[in-house]
Amino acid sequence: xxxxxxxxxxxxxxxxxxxxxxxxxxxxxxxxxxxxxxxxxxxxxxxxxxxxxxxxxxxxxxxxxxxxxxxxxxxxxxxxxxxxxxxxxxxxxxxxxxxxxxxxxxxxxxxxxxxxxxxxxxxxxxxxxxxxxxxxxxxxxxxxxxxxxxxxxxxxxxxxxxxxxxxxxxxxxxxxxxxxxxxxxxxxxxxxxxxxxxxxxxxxxxxxxxxxxxxxxxxxxxxxxxxxxxxxxxxxxxxxxxxxxxxxxxxxxxxxxxxxxxxxxxxxxxxxxxxxxxxxxxxxxxxxxxxxxxxxxxxxxxxxxxxxxxxxxxxxxxxxxxxxxxxxxxxxxxxxxxxxxxxxxxxxxxxxxxxxxxxxxxxxxxxxxxxxxxxxxxxxxxxxxxxxxxxxxxxxxxxxxx
Amino acid sequence: xxxxxxxxxxxxxxxxxxxxxxxxxxxxxxxxxxxxxxxxxxxxxxxxxxxxxxxxxxxxxxxxxxxxxxxxxxxxxxxxx
Numbered sequence: 001x002x003x004x005x006x007x008x009x010x011x012x013x014x015x016x017x018x019x020x021x022x023x024x025x026x027x028x029x030x031x032x033x034x035x036x037x038x039x040x041x042x043x044x045x046x047x048x049x050x051x052x053x054x055x056x057x058x059x060x061x062x063x064x065x066x067x068x069x070x071x072x073x074x075x076x077x078x079x080x081x082x083x084x085x086x087x088x089x090x091x092x093x094x095x096x097x098x099x100x101x102x103x104x105x106x107x108x109x110x111x112x113x114x115x116x117x118x119x120x121x122x123x124x125x126x127x128x129x130x131x132x133x134x135x136x137x138x139x140x141x142x143x144x145x146x147x148x149x150x151x152x153x154x155x156x157x158x159x160x161x162x163x164x165x166x167x168x169x170x171x172x173x174x175x176x177x178x179x180x181x182x183x184x185x186x187x188x189x190x191x192x193x194x195x196x197x198x199x200x201x202x203x204x205x206x207x208x209x210x211x212x213x214x215x216x217x218x219x220x221x222x223x224x225x226x227x228x229x230x231x232x233x234x235x236x237x238x239x240x241x242x243x244x245x246x247x248x249x250x251x252x253x254x255x256x257x258x259x260x261x262x263x264x265x266x267x268x269x270x271x272x273x274x275x276x277x278x279x280x281x282x283x284x285x286x287x288x289x290x291x292x293x294x295x296x297x298x299x300x301x302x303x304x305x306x307x308x309x310x311x312x313x314x315x316x317x318x319x320x321x322x323x324x325x326x327x328x329x330x331x332x333x334x335x336x337x338x339x340x341x342x343x344x345x346x347x348x349x350x351x352x353x354x355x356x357x358x359x360x361x362x363x364x365x366x367x368x369x370x371x372x373x374x375x376x377x378x379x380x381x382x383x384x385x386x387x388x389x390x391x392x393x394x395x396x397x398x399x400x401x402x
Numbered sequence: 403x404x405x406x407x408x409x410x411x412x413x414x415x416x417x418x419x420x421x422x423x424x425x426x427x428x429x430x431x432x433x434x435x436x437x438x439x440x441x442x443x444x445x446x447x448x449x450x451x452x453x454x455x456x457x458x459x460x461x462x463x464x465x466x467x468x469x470x471x472x473x474x475x476x477x478x479x480x481x482x483x
Contacts, residue, residue, distance in 0.1 A: 337453070340406045340450055372474050376473045
């Protein structure tokens, strides 16, 4: 879940991270001019969009006077960047920068730990620094159980040869960033550039945070404080009617999950899930050369009606020729209940399950009953002796034969 | 009757208000309803949600309720008298 820069800064300010003294969003050129008058000096104006490439697109401008600020704001407010209209324009005072740094925290999925990243080359993409100047980048994993410590942050910063008061000041900032990351369930917290000003103080010139979407309920208080409503999905694009309908199906019944539907343009509908199974199976379909029509997640024993409605939704999508029903080995989802829902959905859509279901691979609880249901309707199924990867291969092969 | 499950309740049981109330109470997927006259209503749209938990069998006299798996050659769950 993405945050605008002004929201990211407001969130980081709660941990005491240093921000420009005046940093406010204007919705009109006149408001921007008023903020510039308050700053009484050179300002920077930044488009508030949930996409990158602002500078190149002309979404970041500088102004030396309130009049210049108004005309710059007018340009920015009219400018769409990558199809995104700006939420407003952020106006801040321009700081006399001596050096730019990078500080970030992300989650390392391989190490299964968050990692602090620091570089003494800020203001450019950190990926570029990692590729061209790896000696200028330092990383350090930290625990999600113990609170992030200043000591670890100091270890990270000092590993690049930084010492003295600069080290002390940067340590505090990096540790505060790590604490924000864990406290607010973030998946990314980034300050770039983190500037050392000519007077030796530090300031976060730009900030970017992403929050784990699943944490929205837990983080409701801060979201409300930032004015982010429950209807704001903050995804890369607005949900399609297909995806909205998927969310409605999931919401109508508390039993289990049959949602998180994402639309793609392929011809193989997917009813997939179970402990990371959705991602694994989606990738497996693509690896075999298949074209998924959708992504979704089922699990937690969804009701027959919920699975039925999800199946009907997927089959109603233009271009879907067959569906593949696959999960990891399940213990808290019943195979027979899913089988009933899927077959009912296929029949109610006016199709023959034997032809419309390319493969059914859900091993686990009540699989014997599930397999009896599938046998009755002539659906090809397999048990846990067939891997998810091979089951995906069978589904793709069937699509190629059809 | 659902696509996968059929639930049968003996007429002598379905006409007893106490049995009807018990069935309504125990079924986790709301297959049973109580009519205004106190008789039993089987809610067909919920029959396929049956989890085969057998609570309805446990709550009634032997032979009062049969739950039939239509996908398993008509195998029935029931308590014999």
